[in-house]
Amino acid sequence: MLATLLAEITPPSGAWPDLPFEAWRETAATLHLMTQIVGKVRLRHTPALNHAWTGTLYVGARGLTTGPMFDSGRVFEIRFDFVDHFLIVEASDGARWSASLRPQPIADFFAEFIAGLESLSLPSKINGAPNELPDPIPFREDRVHAAYDADYAHRFWKALLAIDRVLQNFRAAFIGKSSPVHFFWGSFDLAATRFSGRRAPPHPAVPHLPLAVVRDAYSHEVSSAGFWPGGGGIDYPAFYSYAYPAPEGFSSAPVEPDGAFFSEALQEFILPYDSVRTAPSPEAALMRFLQSTYLAAAECGQWDRAALERGYDPSGQTLV
Incomplete structure (x- = not known):
């Protein structure tokens, strides 16, 4: 049945590149801030959605994109192009602005980008401080983060793709409420979330994140999985999966593939990216992780799987 979930996945050319975090840690930190700046513009120009989905970015054919945004009858989009390494703003009336992605302080990137938006008559006032980071430096003052390694930015995008x-x-195998597959610029991760449909208890506070945002994000029971390039307590690229609230037995549930483990420190399942990248079929290895950790949440949490899963088969372990 796993083959059914994987039937339409053909690995793109050059997929699963080596992505050692230490080799591009500074670039990742700088790129994280760049995505926050662009994400805050999307937050301003997109109707509010639940669970902090309003400002997310999406994986595109050449990088990351905001998707369409709206301003006074115009539609515009902002794209990170990690093939030719440009930040591009394009509007429905033909207006266009671009700037090269290159090593430069965040303060200079911020000033250049805001000036570019203003040149297109697009409102550009945003909260000028980073989110979800300890000791944040206001964007317009940040001359600490200035790295941009084009090769590793490209590798990162290829991995995301x-x-x-x-x-x-x-x-696609879940018919209950689920999030888009989207990139959270606050935490710098690609994620997808499934919901049981039941309300969750109030989530405790999370450092460096407003409590109102946390409570909205976790208002209902979830099983969430995604990918970090590194940082946040793990200094290597890894996949993660967690449940909120974590049901009894979740942490000790059997999960696949070999290499997956439950992190007591993070309170979630972790699978190193390299375990997937070097597997005979990376796609199958990752799907086993996603499915087995979801089953840990759904079975331990007594989710109504028959109502939530397309083609649910009570005699099997996966969807058909």
Whole structure:
């Protein structure tokens, strides 16, 4: 049945690149801030959605994109192009602005980008401080983060492209409420979330994140999985999966493939990216992780799987 979930996944050329976090840690930190700046513009120009989905970015054919946004009858989009390494703003009336992605302080990137938006008559006032980071430096003052390694930015996007395809197929098998597959610029991760349909108890506070945002994000029971390039307590790229609230027995549930484990520190399942990248079929390895950790949440949490899963088969372990 796993083959059914994977039937339409053909690995793109050059998928699953080596992505050692230490080799591009500074670039990742700088790119994280760049995506926050662009994400805050999307937050301003997109109707509010539940669970903090309003400002997310999406994996595109050449990088990351905001998708369409709206301003006074115009539609515009902002794209990170990790092939030719440009930040591009395009509007429905033909207006266009672009700037090269290159090593430069965040303060300079911010000033250049805001000036570019203003040149297109697009409102550009945003909250000028990073989110979800300890000791944040206001964007216009940040001359600390200035790295941009084009090779690793490209590798990161290629990894996201491959992972996005698997997450999209995984999401398609669920008919209950689920999130898009989207990139959270606050935490710098690609994620997809499934909901049981039941309310959740109030979530405790999370450092460096407003409590109102946390409570909205976790208002209902979830099983969420995604990918980090590194940082946040793990200094290597990894897949994660967690449940909120975590049901009894969740942490000790059997999960696949080999290499997956439950992190007591993070309170979620972890699978190193390299375990997937070097597997005979990375797509199958990742799908086993996604499906087995979801089953841990759904079975331990007594989700109504028959109502939530397309083609649910009570005699099997996966969807058909």
